[in-house]
Amino acid sequence: MLAKQANQSVREMSPIARPEPQIFYHSFPADPLSVRTALRAALARFLRQVSPEEAGTLELVLAEVLNNIVEHGYADSNFGTISLSIVRDRKGLSCSVSDDGVALPDTCLHSGSNTGPSPDHLPEGGFGWFLIRDLAEDLGYHREKGRNLLAFRLPLRE
Amino acid sequence: MNLYAEARDGALVVRLEEERLDAAVAIRFKDQMREIASQPAPRVILDLSCVLFLDSSGLGAIVSVMKSLTPGRKLELAGLTPNVEKVFRLTRMDSVFTIHTDTGAAGLRTKGMRDAG
Numbered sequence: 001m002l003a004k005q006a007n008q009s010v011r012e013m014s015p016i017a018r019p020e021p022q023i024f025y026h027s028f029p030a031d032p033l034s035v036r037t038a039l040r041a042a043l044a045r046f047l048r049q050v051s052p053e054e055a056g057t058l059e060l061v062l063a064e065v066l067n068n069i070v071e072h073g074y075a076d077s078n079f080g081t082i083s084l085s086i087v088r089d090r091k092g093l094s095c096s097v098s099d100d101g102v103a104l105p106d107t108c109l110h111s112g113s114n115t116g117p118s119p120d121h122l123p124e125g126g127f128g129w130f131l132i133r134d135l136a137e138d139l140g141y142h143r144e145k146g147r148n149l150l151a152f153r154l155p156l157r158e
Numbered sequence: 159m160n161l162y163a164e165a166r167d168g169a170l171v172v173r174l175e176e177e178r179l180d181a182a183v184a185i186r187f188k189d190q191m192r193e194i195a196s197q198p199a200p201r202v203i204l205d206l207s208c209v210l211f212l213d214s215s216g217l218g219a220i221v222s223v224m225k226s227l228t229p230g231r232k233l234e235l236a237g238l239t240p241n242v243e244k245v246f247r248l249t250r251m252d253s254v255f256t257i258h259t260d261t262g263a264a265g266l267r268t269k270g271m272r273d274a275g
Contacts, residue, residue: 032182056211056241063213067181119250124221127214127249134248 022088030073030080030099035066038084049088050156058093058154061135064128065097065150068108073101073148092137092156098149109133109141159186163194167266170199175208179216179242188219192226200231203264207237212245221251236261 024045028034039059047055066082074080080101087094108129116130117123133139136152143149160175172194179187195202204220206212224233236258238246246252258264 032180036178036180036182053240053244056244059211060213060241060245063180063211067213067215071181116249119254122221122225122254124218124225125214127217127245131214131245131248 024086025084027081027083030070030082030101032067032070035063035070035082038066038082039063042084042086046086046088046093050093054154054156057135061132061152061154062095064132065095065152068128069097069099069101069148073099073104076102089153091153093154094151095136095154096149096151098147100147103143104141104148104150109139159183159190161187161190161194163197165197165199166261168199169201169203169264169266170195170197171203171205171261171264171266173205173208177208178211179206179209179219180211180213181215184215184219187216188222191219191223195223195227195233201234202227202231203234203236203258203261203266205236205261206242207239207260209242210239212242214245214249217245217249217251221254224255232256234258234264236264 024042026038026041028038039062042062043055043059046058050058062084066084069080069082080099083098085096111129111133114130114133116134117126132152135154137155139150139152141148141150161172162175163170163172165171172191174187176183191204204223220233220235227233234256235246237260238257243252246255246257
């Protein structure tokens with residue numbers, strides 16, 4: 001009788017809530033609709049840990065990075081794979097993206113003062129990497145054995 | 159691509175009923191908008207109040223539509239949601255477009271007002 005009661009109290013006290021998973025990993029085909037699905041999955045995973053504005057920034061930066069790989073990295077082939085991983089750390093969301101497409105041009109990562117395309121000339125492109133450089137921190141790129149690895153961090157307020 | 163156009167007070171109001179204007183739909187949007195905007199109207203107002211996400215491809219498509227309008231006609235925007243407004247602000251393209259808070263603020267009488275009058 002006593003043992004039964006003890007069991008019950010242990011069950012009541014045991015924590016029901018599981019800790020939030022800290023690592024997000026998703027590997028997917030390099031096409032625009034798969035990018036949408038990946039963005040939705042990443043957003044769903046971190047939505048409760050970020051403000052609505054931070055969620056918007058996360059979605060925008062990831063969309064620019066991933067769509068750039070679809071449009072330019074794999075432009076000459078009909079298929080390819082993208083791997084995206086996101087880890088929550090003390091400074092924010094640490095993101096890394098890898099693909100087997102063509103190398104990223106240097107100009108994407110470094111563009112002087114990063115002012116972006118001039119609005120007066122009514123540009124239709126060139127906004128993507130400007131937005132990435134503007135919103136992401138600690139942007140780093142490495143290419144090894146035909147594989148691109150891009151890493152960056154999105155700062156969070158907390 | 160759900161685009162709905164109506165003539166209102168001499169303006170062509172085009173409402174994009176999609177949650178996303180992104181790389182997956184940018185070209186389709188551009189082509190359909192160009193076709194719709196070929197109708198003669200001095201003002202073309204694009205209502206983006208349904209759009210929750212815009213990326214650089216979507217922004218490029220909107221700029222392209224504006225450039226395709228005949229001289230003297232301008233593309234105006236209405237109803238930018240926070241994430242969409244941010245893309246225009248960061249790229250400074252908000253300086254290029256006339257942006258209204260909603261189609262009511264674009265100086266158009268609403269249907270309700272017209273009925274009441």
